[in-house]
Amino acid sequence: MAVVLSSVAEICTRACVASRALARTDTATKNAALLAIAGALRARMVEILDANELDLLAGREADIGGALLDRLALDEKRVEAIAGAVEAIAALEDPVGEVIDEQRLPNGLDVRKVRVPLGVIAVVYEARPNVTIDAAALCLKSGNAIVLRGSSSAAHSNAMLSSIASEAAVQAGLPEGCIGLVAGGGRDELAELATQDGLVDLLIPRGGEGLKAVLKDVASVPVIYAASGNCHLYVDASADLEQALAVIVNAKTQRPGVCNAAETLLVHKDLAATFLPRALAELIAAGVELRGDGRTLGVAEEAGLSVKAAVEEDWDIEYLAMTLAVALVDSTEQAIEHIARHGSGHSEAILTRDNASARAFQLGVDAACVYVNASTRFTDGGEFGMGAEIGNSTQKLHARGPIGLRELCTFKYLIEGAGHVRV
Amino acid sequence: MAVVLSSVAEICTRACVASRALARTDTATKNAALLAIAGALRARMVEILDANELDLLAGREADIGGALLDRLALDEKRVEAIAGAVEAIAALEDPVGEVIDEQRLPNGLDVRKVRVPLGVIAVVYEARPNVTIDAAALCLKSGNAIVLRGSSSAAHSNAMLSSIASEAAVQAGLPEGCIGLVAGGGRDELAELATQDGLVDLLIPRGGEGLKAVLKDVASVPVIYAASGNCHLYVDASADLEQALAVIVNAKTQRPGVCNAAETLLVHKDLAATFLPRALAELIAAGVELRGDGRTLGVAEEAGLSVKAAVEEDWDIEYLAMTLAVALVDSTEQAIEHIARHGSGHSEAILTRDNASARAFQLGVDAACVYVNASTRFTDGGEFGMGAEIGNSTQKLHARGPIGLRELCTFKYLIEGAGHVRV
Numbered sequence: 001m002a003v004v005l006s007s008v009a010e011i012c013t014r015a016c017v018a019s020r021a022l023a024r025t026d027t028a029t030k031n032a033a034l035l036a037i038a039g040a041l042r043a044r045m046v047e048i049l050d051a052n053e054l055d056l057l058a059g060r061e062a063d064i065g066g067a068l069l070d071r072l073a074l075d076e077k078r079v080e081a082i083a084g085a086v087e088a089i090a091a092l093e094d095p096v097g098e099v100i101d102e103q104r105l106p107n108g109l110d111v112r113k114v115r116v117p118l119g120v121i122a123v124v125y126e127a128r129p130n131v132t133i134d135a136a137a138l139c140l141k142s143g144n145a146i147v148l149r150g151s152s153s154a155a156h157s158n159a160m161l162s163s164i165a166s167e168a169a170v171q172a173g174l175p176e177g178c179i180g181l182v183a184g185g186g187r188d189e190l191a192e193l194a195t196q197d198g199l200v201d202l203l204i205p206r207g208g209e210g211l212k213a214v215l216k217d218v219a220s221v222p223v224i225y226a227a228s229g230n231c232h233l234y235v236d237a238s239a240d241l242e243q244a245l246a247v248i249v250n251a252k253t254q255r256p257g258v259c260n261a262a263e264t265l266l267v268h269k270d271l272a273a274t275f276l277p278r279a280l281a282e283l284i285a286a287g288v289e290l291r292g293d294g295r296t297l298g299v300a301e302e303a304g305l306s307v308k309a310a311v312e313e314d315w316d317i318e319y320l321a322m323t324l325a326v327a328l329v330d331s332t333e334q335a336i337e338h339i340a341r342h343g344s345g346h347s348e349a350i351l352t353r354d355n356a357s358a359r360a361f362q363l364g365v366d367a368a369c370v371y372v373n374a375s376t377r378f379t380d381g382g383e384f385g386m387g388a389e390i391g392n393s394t395q396k397l398h399a400r401g402p403i404g405l406r407e408l409c410t411f412k413y414l415i416e417g418a419g420h421v422r423v
Numbered sequence: 424m425a426v427v428l429s430s431v432a433e434i435c436t437r438a439c440v441a442s443r444a445l446a447r448t449d450t451a452t453k454n455a456a457l458l459a460i461a462g463a464l465r466a467r468m469v470e471i472l473d474a475n476e477l478d479l480l481a482g483r484e485a486d487i488g489g490a491l492l493d494r495l496a497l498d499e500k501r502v503e504a505i506a507g508a509v510e511a512i513a514a515l516e517d518p519v520g521e522v523i524d525e526q527r528l529p530n531g532l533d534v535r536k537v538r539v540p541l542g543v544i545a546v547v548y549e550a551r552p553n554v555t556i557d558a559a560a561l562c563l564k565s566g567n568a569i570v571l572r573g574s575s576s577a578a579h580s581n582a583m584l585s586s587i588a589s590e591a592a593v594q595a596g597l598p599e600g601c602i603g604l605v606a607g608g609g610r611d612e613l614a615e616l617a618t619q620d621g622l623v624d625l626l627i628p629r630g631g632e633g634l635k636a637v638l639k640d641v642a643s644v645p646v647i648y649a650a651s652g653n654c655h656l657y658v659d660a661s662a663d664l665e666q667a668l669a670v671i672v673n674a675k676t677q678r679p680g681v682c683n684a685a686e687t688l689l690v691h692k693d694l695a696a697t698f699l700p701r702a703l704a705e706l707i708a709a710g711v712e713l714r715g716d717g718r719t720l721g722v723a724e725e726a727g728l729s730v731k732a733a734v735e736e737d738w739d740i741e742y743l744a745m746t747l748a749v750a751l752v753d754s755t756e757q758a759i760e761h762i763a764r765h766g767s768g769h770s771e772a773i774l775t776r777d778n779a780s781a782r783a784f785q786l787g788v789d790a791a792c793v794y795v796n797a798s799t800r801f802t803d804g805g806e807f808g809m810g811a812e813i814g815n816s817t818q819k820l821h822a823r824g825p826i827g828l829r830e831l832c833t834f835k836y837l838i839e840g841a842g843h844v845r846v
Contacts, residue, residue: 020763024786103808109797111807118819119789201819216643222820243842250844340443362837363447366542374532374840383845384534384836385526396541396624396833397645398821410819413807414785417797419666421673422806 006180008192012120012199014177015145019119021175022143027094033172034090034137038083040168041133041161048079051160052129059153071128072154082133085388089137092387095405096143110416115409117143119201122193122221123390124149126207129157135206136165136179138390142408145175147200149182149193159183187214194219201410204391204403224399226391228318229259229346231376234335234361236352237268241275243373244351245282251349251375253286257320259392260347260379264315264325266335269295272328277303283324293327315342332357336364343367345394347376368394368401431615435543435622437600438568442542444598445566450517456595457513457560461506463591464556464584471502474583475552482576494551495577505556508811512560515810518828519566533839538832540566542624545616545644546813547572549630552580558629559588559602561813565831568598570623572605572616582606610637617642624833627814627826647822649814651741652682652769654799657758657784658702659775660693666796667698667774668705674772674798676709680743682815683770683802687738687748689758692718695751700726706747716750738765755780759787766790768817770799791817791824 006014022030041048052074059069101113121144123135132148139146150158162181170176182189191214194203200221205211212225233251235244251262267276276299280290284305291310292300300307307326314325315338329335332350339348349371350361358372369379379401381389386404393399399407429437464471475497482492524536544567546558555571562569573581582604589602605612614637617626623644628634635648656674658667674685690699699722703713707728714733715723723730730749737748738761752758755773762771772794773784781795792802802824804812809827816822822830 020787020789023789105806105808109801116789220639222818224820240842246844247842254845358839364443366443366446366539367835369836369838372837372839374838374843375845377845378532378838378843379836383528385528395645397647400833401836410823412790413792413802413824414795415792415797415801416781416795419663419670420797420801421669422677422798422800 008182008189009196009199011180011182012122012147012193012196015120015147015180016199018175018177019117019145022140022145022178023096023117023119025143025174027096029173030094030141030143031090033140033169033174034086036168036172037133037137037165038086038090040164041079041083041086044164045076045079048157048160048164049074049076051156054156055154064153068153072157074129074157078130082130085130085134086137089141089388092141092405094141095409098406100411107420108418109420112414113411114414115406115411118408118410120145120147120199121408122147122149122196122200122203124190124193124203124205124207124211124215126151126211129154129161131206132158132161133165134388135390136162138388138405138408140169140174140178142405144408145178145180147180147182147193149189152184152186155183190214191218194221194223197221202408206391224391224393224395224403226259226393226403228344229261229392229394230264230316230318230342230344231260231262231347232264232266232335232339232343232349233262233376234266234329234332234339234348234350235268235271235275235279236332236350236354236357237270238354238357239271239351240353240373241271241278244275245279247349247351247373247375248279249282249286251377252283252288252324253322254375254377256322259318260376261320262324262349262376263317263319264327264342266327266329266338269328269330272299276328277305280305280307280326287322289323291323291325295328296326299328318344332360333364336361339365339367346392347371347379349374349376368392431605431612432619432622434603434605435545435570435616435619438543438570438603439622441598441600442540442568445563445568445601446519446540446542448566448597450519452596453517453564453566454513456563456592456597457509459591459595460556460560460588461509461513463587464502464506464509467587468499468502471580471583471587472497472499474579477579478577485576487576491576495580497552497580501553505553508557509560512564512811515564515828517564518832523834530843531841532843535837536834537837538829538834541831541833543568543570543622544831545570545572545619545623545626547613547616547626547628547630547634547638549574549634552577552584554629555581555584556588557811558813559585561811561828561831563592563597563601565828567831568601568603570603570605570616572612575607575609578606613637614641617644617646620644625831629814647814647816647818647826649682649816649826651767652684652815652817653687653739653741653765653767654683654685654770655687655689655758655762655766655772656685656799657689657752657755657762657771657773658691658694658698659755659773659777659780660691661777661780662694662774663776663796664694664698664701668702670772670774670796670798671702672705672709674800675706675711675747676745677798677800679745682741683799684743685747685772685799686740686742687750687765689750689752689761692751692753695722699751700728703728703730703749710745712746714746714748718751719749722751741767755783756787759784762788762790769815770794770802772797772799791815
């Protein structure tokens with residue numbers, strides 16, 4: 001395993017040089033490199049698990065806790081899953097070279113808007129070593145060089161994985177430097193990486209709010225923040241109630257720790273006496289802790305159901321747990337207002353059989369994904385047919401929603417003439 | 424004329440509220456509002472010219488100079504042109520609601536990716552009062568509220584123009600607050616505007632490098648910087664030399680003060696003895712001052728032509744004047760290298776009859792617009808059929824090249840199901 005001792009600027013410079021060659025690399029070569037990476041991961045399983053063992057040992061010594069240790073741990077099955085994910089990315093369509101738009105201008109100039117790689121993408125992430133390979137595969141497939149900066153707790157695993165991937169990629173014909181790893185998980189390296197203007201075209205943080213706060217302070221390169229998901233479900237008076245119940249339970253409980261899980265339930269006041277007590281009872285039975293507004297508390301009390309009083313913060317929190325805030329609203333308009341005030345622009349859903357309400361909700365709610373009669377849990381690159389995602393953007397510029405291969409690209413206009421001059 | 428005394432935060436809050444209504448406003452209402460603005464500008468010509476006179480008076484007193492005074496000055500013809508531009512924007516296609524992509528997922532969910540307004544766009548600009556109306560019209564047409572911050576030297580003109588536009592727009596059915604003007608052209612207001620996180624969705628600076636530098640320091644809202652254009656022309660050995668000459672003279676001299684004018688000419692070494700002296704002579708005859716590399720100087724001397732020696736900075740400067748740097752290169756590859764080192768990613772052109780060279784140049788040059796056998800002067804929203812532009816982006820994220828109506832939008836995914844839950 002090669003020891004990485006280069007400075008952040010050196011790694012980014014090498015990646016920048018590599019990115020220019022990568023942008024011209026054909027699909028077949030990129031796919032061959034990805035398959036070579038998958039093969040190398042399997043072939044060098046023992047080295048990977050040995051490196052991982054060093055991180056686990058250090059983690060246990062530092063007493064980082066069971067949850068973090070589990071995120072950190074690799075075994076044969078997990079490495080196999082990582083290799084399989086790389087093969088799946090190889091099988092995706094190459095976004096580079098796609099013609100987004102083309103036209104012949106009245107003066108005869110041919111203008112094509114063509115998708116091209118961004119250049120160098122920096123990915124900053126925490127704990128999970130699989131991100132090292134997932135992110136590298138997505139960036140290489142989209143013709144970008146990648147600079148990785150993982151956490152120090154996974155230093156041995158990340159170094160081994162990136163070194164194996166880099167060697168395999170270069171042997172398969174990709175340029176040296178196409179996968180760079182910043183050694184050292186400190187704040188200084190992070191700040192240095194985030195200020196490589198002219199070398200880093202995009203930085204993607206994959207981590208908690210602390211990481212994002214640091215970057216907001218120091219970053220001068222473009223960053224896409226994958227913000228939290230404070231997702232709402234609104235049950236309109238006209239909803240199919242059986243469907244609504246199933247969607248609510250799914251959106252809250254199927255995987256409560258992820259950003260597209262529901263955090264607040266809004267119910268039309270006409271359903272206060274009939275549907276609401278049923279929904280509350282079913283959620284409680286499913287193990288969900290409920291926090292209600294005043295009117296919901298009244299309904300719960302009458303039905304003998306245990307619901308805590310919501311405080312103002314409950315409307316803004318992303319619980320990422322088996323907890324749900326519940327409020328009654330007077331109208332679709334009021335639901336839209338509530339979401340405008342408290343939502344994070346991730347995924348919002350209305351349950352309704354009324355076309356006008358559905359339309360008003362889709363028009364009025366400003367979020368990456370607005371659902372009618374479906375669970376918010378579908379906001380995902382895989383589900384959307386993008387194959388894989390490197391994150392989920394709640395920004396409005398460039399990428400909104402799942403960040404897949406296309407979102408890792410920019411475009412350029414290619415214009416062809418016959419000696420055209422402007423008059 | 425209403426006196427604007429609100430704080431920056433108040434103006435942005437009003438714009439944010441207005442933006443939610445604007446996002447739901449239909450095309451006909453938006454177009455009617457634009458036509459009403461054009462009508463009001465004509466009807467209130469005297470008030471506009473009176474307000475402008477106050478700015479001119481102050482400008483002459485402050486001795487701001489003839490060039491600035493000319494940029495500041497309005498007359499009947501200029502106001503008529505501004506009104507005409509608004510009508511032209513009304514006639515453009517509405518980008519809002521355009522379906523960018525749609526698919527039915529294997530599970531039956533319908534996913535549509537639909538263009539929607541960004542929300543609130545802040546435009547910071549210098550001198551020219553016409554920007555007040557141009558920018559407002561583009562933002563309203565794309566369903567966005569706008570907050571304007573002009574320079575203090577045009578304070579009276581801008582206040583009058585934005586007040587007329589705002590009144591006409593609201594009378595025609597657009598929400599109050601859809602056009603906001605920040606009174607006061609100071610650094611404090613600029614910094615306040617650039618940090619209205621959650622209220623301002625995009626800030627577009629239209630001004631010089633000084634303005635951009637300030638924003639880079641203080642801005643926390645998203646900014647699209649319209650960078651300078653250090654544009655190159657490369658004449659390949661196989662070029663049609665008559666065409667090449669015409670394109671060179673056009674790209675340099677047709678309007679030298681704009682960002683898509685050529686600043687450096689690269690010529691293949693095989694053309695050193697034949698084409699280069701002709702090109703130099705023709706450029707000199709057209710009034711262009713030339714700065715050559717060593718080899719070019721040799722050629723010029725032999726031909727008895729006056730060319731100054733280029734210093735290192737000449738390759739990086741955007742002259743915006745009748746000056747051109749000239750260098751000989753050994754190959755297309757070397758031209759691409761030169762452009763990678765010195766270009767600003769705006770517009771680059773190759774003159775060639777060789778398909779392989781054209782293809783290599785288009786693949787290898789990383790810029791918003793890459794031309795084959797045409798003048799760089801075509802990089803323009805109007806020329807590209809976008810109708811009008813609010814600027815020209817050399818960034819890679821979100822908007823690259825001309826920023827027209829579509830680029831002032833984001834998108835959202837609208838997903839429709841029949842009670843779909845994730846398993």
